[in-house]
Amino acid sequence: MNEKQRSILLDSSSRFPPPPGVKLSYGTSGFRADASILQSTVFRVGILAALRSLKTQSVIGLMITASHNDVSDNGVKIADPSGGMLSQAWEPFADALANAPDSLHLVQLVDDFVRKENIPFEGLESAEILLGRDTRPSGESLLEAAKKGINSIVGAVAVDMGVLTTPQLHWMVRARNKGMKATELDYFDQLSSSFSKLIDLIPHGNIVNTMDKLIVDGANGVGGEKLVVFKKVLQFLDLEIRNSGKEGVLNEEVGADYVQKEKVVPRGFAPADAGMRCASLDGDADRLVYFSVIPNADNRICLIDGDKILSLFALFIMEQLSILNQNECGGENNSYPATLGVVQTAYANGASTDYLKHLGLEVVFTPTGVKYLHEKAAEYDIGIYFEANGHGTILLSEGLLHWLDGRSSKPSLTSKGSEQQKAALRLLAVSKLINQAVGDALSGLLLVEAILQHMGWSIHRWSELYHDLPSRQLKVKVVDRSAVVTENAETVVVRPLGIQEAINAETAKYPQGRCFIRPSGTEDVVRVYAEASTEEAAVNLANSVARLVDQFLGFGSSS
Ligand code: G16
Structure with a gap:
């Protein structure tokens, strides 16, 4: 590290001393704690983000959120160039940096790490970090701390993307690194056009609940706010959004975490909603659960958790794969034997695992944390992962996508308008709709809605797939x-x-x-x-x- 860089770092970090007696760890999903003690940590994660961008020569994301935690908490996490979570190999450095006792130790740590990782660090290289935050009141000043951290690395530029859902930021990082347009408008465009495509591909006669209203609990957070905007451009879906953040407190008796753990109706919902299809997002809209209010049952709900969303997705994907595995004459087509796997954690209800295995699916388990599930799911051509709390997505491999859209050297799909081609188009639309970077409640919700319409299923039919063990x-x-x-x-x-x-x-x-x-x-x-x-x-x-x-x-x- 040259002298100029050293003195900038020493100077800036001396303005962000760590809170005494606090030891933080990168955890399941970044650093989280009471917002009042996070200035120093967020500043230091800004430094880390800039180094990660220099190392990978790619755009990196930094998100200020504490998701399902209380509104008084906050947190910070990094999105890697793929849009996924920070490489686990960098977590020990993140811990060391966050807990360095003073500026001198911090500069020494950075110097050692830059050498060890061979990070280009001559002050000539550039780095770009996209910043996002959820709606927590503490987010604004923490975002400023992150900018200061980024700006203390010469050549690094912080781009403030404003208030976003966590998955939007991950999506933008991924899109930018793929050379695609990556504004919020682009995100909404991609989701709404792929959703419309899936609706167009529904077999005639199946559309039964197009007119049914979906009521969404926005957890009084960013997801509710964004849905209000998104609704204006969304076709084929009648949405009513409650708890959109105007009145109630973030995550207080609302949101996916509350609904899934307590199994009762969130605030803003009433016995009069009994029988309606309802969904709940969490505080930063990376989790999704569905529910229906049980009539005359003292606020109890019939919960449709991440396991059942996974099961619905698995049934749809299996149906498309089975169509693709036949040729137009009814024989077998093995030109691309796609692998399909599902990933769960120990929280998965035992009944869901039995159900998925009964379908003939390969089910594997990882520890809690999307970073583990995502990595495992990426080993398949189609990997579906979900935590019971509603955090999950479907990953489709590049090889499969190339084959589906006819770019691969393998024998391609059959003629235009055939059932096989429609199945291929559905899977291609799924890959555009469902967030490939991380679990995303908004894109997950649209996929659920498209599949329910495809199947011609009500929420009750879906919930009957299997019965959860208490x-x-x-x-x-x-x-x-x-x-x-x-x-x-x-x-x-x-x-x-x-x-x-x-x-x-x-x-x-x-x-x-x-x-x-x-x-x-x-x-x-x-x-x-x-x-x-x-x-x-x-x-x-x-x-x-x-x-x-x-x-x-x-x-x-x-x-
Ligand atoms: C985060 C992680 C999830 C995890 C959840 C709870 O979700 O992304 O993978 O299930 O925390 O983790 P733990 O049980 O370790 O507290 P979120 O929605 O809070 O970002």
């Missing part, structure tokens, strides 16, 4: 959540010693019992998930295991 999730506050170490995709606890045996003994008391604990990567809690044959049993199992967590990990109260 489940319960709890959070337990502990002294130090990092004391919990898990393995086997978070299904087994190896630290503290003895707790797994105690969990096993408790679980064995319940028919169809399944239970695990894991430290959250976004909140300062240990999470408990329990499943059993009845509602009461699932609740009892979760409560007993929460008590075990208290006993083993210090004091605390489960909620």
Whole structure:
């Protein structure tokens, strides 16, 4: 690092001292904490983003959001050139940078890392970082801190894209690096035109619920705001948007996280909505769940979670692949034997996994966190991944897309207007509609709507695909959540010693019992998930295991 760069870094970082006594970790999805202590962290992630852009010679994204967390929290994460999450290989550097005690240590860390990674750093190279933030009040000043961090690397330019959903920013980074146009208008254009294409390709006679209204809970966040704008250009969908941020508090008894965990109606919905098709976005619109209000049932809902969205997507993709696997004379067509796989986490309801396996699908498990699921799904020609909380997408390989649109050297598809060609066009439209960078509630919602219309299904028909096993999730506050170490995709606890045996003994008391604990990567809690044959049993199992967590990990109260 030359002298000029060193002195700029020393000077700027001395204005962003880290909060004393706080240790942060990059976590499931970037750094998250109370917004009041994040200035220094966000400034430093700005530096990291600039280095990542220099290293990859590509556009990088930096998003200020704490998604489903309380409005008083905030966070920061990086989008890599592909639009996906920051390479895991850089996470230790992110942790070290965020926790460097002072400017001198910070400059030393950057210097060492630049050498180790061979980052071009002569002050001649350029770097570009797209910045986005959600609607949290703290976002504006944190974004300024990020800009200061970026500007302290010579040659780096910060481009403020304004208030965005997290998936919009990921989409823009990906689009920019592919040489495509990448404004919000381009995003809406691509989504609405591919949605219209899917609707055009619906077999005659199937369209039954085109006129049915979909009611969306926007979590009082950015997703609701964006949908209000998007609705104006969207055809073939009757949308009513509630909790769009005008009145209520972000994520407070609204949004996908609340609906999925509590299984009750969010604010703004009433018994009069019983039977309607409803959907809920989370605070930064990267998660989506559906629900319907149960009539006369004390605010309870019939939840359609990420597992069931995954199942719907899988059925549609399988249908298209099976059409493609036949030739026009009804024989087999193996010119492109596409691989299809689905990825879940331990939170997936056991009934969903059984259902997917019963369909003949390959189901694999990873730890929680889109970064793990996405990586696994990318191993297939078509990889569908979803967390039960509604975070997921479908990835389609370049090889498959080339074949579908006739660019590959393999024998191509059959004649214009054939069923095979329509199936190919549907998959191509899916690849444009569903976000290829990350889970995206807006694009996921449009795909669900298109598939329901394609199938001619109501929300009730969809929900009947299988019946969830009763489940319960709890959070337990502990002294130090990092004391919990898990393995086997978070299904087994190896630290503290003895707790797994105690969990096993408790679980064995319940028919169809399944239970695990894991430290959250976004909140300062240990999470408990329990499943059993009845509602009461699932609740009892979760409560007993929460008590075990208290006993083993210090004091605390489960909620
Ligand atoms: C983030 C991650 C998700 C994860 C969720 C909860 O979602 O992107 O993959 O499921 O956090 O993680 P944890 O249980 O570790 O707190 P979001 O919507 O908050 O960005």
